[in-house]
Amino acid sequence: MRIDLVTIVVAEYDPAIEFFTGVLGFELVEDSPSLTDDGCPKRWVVVRPPGAGTGLLLARADGARQHAVVGEQVAGRVGFFLRVDDFDAAYHRMVAAGVEFVRPPRTESYGRVAVFRDVAGNRWDLLGPAN
Helix, strand or coil, X not given: CCCCEEEEEECCHHHHHHHHHHHCCCEEEEEEEEEXXXXXXXXXXXXXXXXXXXXXXXXXXXXXXXXXXXXXXXXCCEEXXXXXXXXXXXXXXXXXXXXXXXXXXXXXXXXXXXXXXXXXXXXXXXXXXXX
16 A cells, blocks of 8 residues: 555646746656546646655646635645755755745754745645754
8 A cells, every 4th residue: 555646736737847847856747638527627737756656646726615725735834745865955956946945954853854835835844864
């Protein structure tokens, strides 16, 4: 048993794809046309960190209820965790790309950590080994 996908509700597909692939370096695994339950067009968009098993399904918000959760899927908490081998390189690359960090890097017992927001506004921990 394994978790295959986790959904992130986004305002629009293309800016989310650009953020996850162009800024974070994820791979675009799938971008296929699809239909909502009521027959409206949508896309099935999956991104995944290189070599990772679990991916993200980027789902465009459909309707007021879904638009209300864009960026607030975990009620303002850190809900996603991105582990990297070279924390400093990843952090500096992300800062240069304009990623918003809401907490600066710090060292904890489990390693280096900094909190950033994704394109939708969700909070993530960038995690790396202790120096």
